[in-house]
Amino acid sequence: MRRSPWLILTLMLALRPIAPVETAASGGGVLLSLTPDGGLESLEALGAQVRLSGDRMLWVRELTEVLSQPSVFELDPRVSRAPSDWSVEVEGGPVNVTCAGQGGKAVIRLGEAPVEGGASYAVSALFSAGLGLIDAGVPPIAQLWVRWIDRSGGEIREMILSASGSVPAPKRFTNLTTAPPGAASLELYFVVACPTLEEPLWVAVESPAVVGLRGSAEWRPVPLALEGEGGGWSEFSGELDGVAYRLGVQTAGNPATLSLEVENLDDRERALEVALAIPIDPRGWRLWLDPRTEEPLGGRARVRTVNSLVSGGYLPISMYPLAAASGEGVTLGLAVPLDEPRIHTFGHEPGVGFGAFFPVGLTGSGSRHSRAELEVHLYACEGWEGMRGIIQRYYADHPGWFSPSVDLPLSELREPGRASRPFVQVHLQYPSAARWASEYREYAYVAQYILPWEYEPVTGVSVEEMPPSYWETVSKVEELAGDASPEGIKARAALSSAPRDESGFAIVASLLRGPSWRPGEWVPRIPMNADPDLPGYNVWNYTTDLLSAALSNAEAWGLEIDGIELDNFMGRSGAVDLRREAIEALDGDLTYDPNTFRPAAHLSYASAEYLQALREWMDSALPGGGLTGNFIAEGYPNFGLPYLDALPFECSPRGFNWGDVELLYRRFAAGSRAAIGVITTPPAEQPGILREFVDGLIFYGILPTVKEDMEVSEDEASLLREAAGVFLELHSAGWRPVTGASGEGGLLVERFGDWPSLYLTIRNPGGEEVPLAVSVSRVLIPQTEGVRVSVLWGSVDEVECLRSPGGPLWLTGGSIG
Structure with a gap:
């Protein structure tokens, strides 16, 4: 019989308790010796x-001026291949592809350019489309591919560039890339893909450019001079190309802090990428991509990143607000504060070092945003602890960012009927919803629902028809804004709050074809800038109006609202x-x-102000x-973590927010708060999926639940109750980033709690x-006698503790499938 791939082991000492062991390095910290010109003379860690x-x-x-520099690209378009019933125009203007009839792919060679291996380039072009939308949940897909030779x-x-989102006018898309070593030239290709269509759709590209990053667009050190010392800090200042820099370095601590102020001294706008880096010798060091994955440090590398833009371009952000590199018996970590939102990536840049990289925009001298402030914390821990040791120190320094401000009624999960559906979100701005909620009081926690980050207008366009165009979507929002209903006031807020592109058009991020909550129609997704200070009737005005109506209706029906649930948290x-x-x-x-x-303005910064x-x-x-x-979402929602009391999230083993990378990240984000997984695939539609779902989440100490409208059998309800009991034990013990345990044969391990009562969850991810x-x-x-092992979840034969004098404790047993 195939064994369960999931197992939870409980290790308990049958003797008197001893104090928990501190696993992060407790002494030494970081010591930086600096030269008068701001150089790092030496670095001591532990x-x-x-x-x-x-x-x-x-x-x-x-x-700032990259796109105004001469392009090395020579446009000479010709069709490489295209479906016979498509039309391709390559002469006398934009390269235009009209998709018609049968689906397929067109490939147009746009031209070529000489390049230098290892050099960096900006690839840029203007895109437009008949629907005013590209790769936005509707066809076509339009990309630029490069062939390095x-x-x-x-x-x-x-693939070097993928256009996505709304393009009501020709919109520029740009991406930065680096030529492979040895490359001498490139060929640029316009690739268009479409499914079978009832009506023709066209997409076009024009003015493609390939610009070398030279001079000020290359990485340069900022010249600095010592301004003063005191209180464990050294202060430096410098100027480069009309930008002033003031760097403060805390020379000792764990963490030590690098604090930077950047000020534009010119009247023009600026776009800078700023790096605060430690120039470690990369030989023998390894970069942690996430808490479980590492690779040799060297060359140009970034830790695991995601796109901080849901459409309309590529602006990466690191998934975690911290990073680590291990070597020479120590781990060095870099971290950014969550209460000061800044888009950032971590990684290694040749000639620069292991650092944090920030894309910074500055307005003209003397204006409100002519200055920016950046901060990086430098940690050290034992080498064997890796990125997890840095996480543990980050948690310890900032417990408020990872702890609830109020206690959710988790103990009520033990009551019959509440384990599978412990929480419910309601729309109490509607009197009928308040009446319904008053009849269903078995829920442990009732939250008022709000979706402040996006607007999804009712289009009335059937999924059997062609999707609405950009202009039809915007017109529909304008029409709905005249209504006094909750939908109408949100449409009104969207008119003021939808972000605008470089041509002043409101952004439509995507269209959904019949989502589960509105299966019969096309549903647009329009981002909303949640800044409370935005002029006009904005998201904050909409929020307070909605909440006032909800509180009034709740009072009328004798309801008590336990909290607020923000759907798609910062997603748009x-x-x-x-x-x-x-x-x-x-601000x-x-x-x-x-x-x-x-x-x-990045909307995640505005959303943090909204949350405050x-x-x-x-x-x-x-x-x-x-x-x-x-x-x-991932990455940029980190800036909202300090405001949350729990982390519910929708997910499914069928590929939505699922996998070790995604779930381990949410385990980190939750900290000591409850992490709650809500399955999006109805168990009744896929027998057996609930077992997979429950087992998968328990490994990370995440509570598995179903949506309030999903049906579960008695056996499935029993499974959820059992899982809730195990979750409560793990949650009470608390996730410990540093496992202190390692599995053989590819087994993954997580730890909860401290000795003398700790839990190990074990997973076999292989086949x-x-x-x-x-x-x-x-x-x-520290003691290997008197250890008792019991299995809380899953099954395995003949679990034994093997003790080696002076070595680790080994847990062995039968097969895990």
């Missing part, structure tokens, strides 16, 4: 010297707003539009209320059975 490859810590490259004729092909906040009024309203700093390199205002409103109008959010073999460090279990 008492040991770290080899350096340079001494500069502050670097910058300017992208070396002098011997060898080639590498890669992945956008930039180029409007002057949006830039002026933003935080600016980033830049990666397509035009103009300063812009909402918390303050709740303290007054809904004291003791919990704030939760459907945590479906073949492997025997149970897990080593547990004596740092976690």
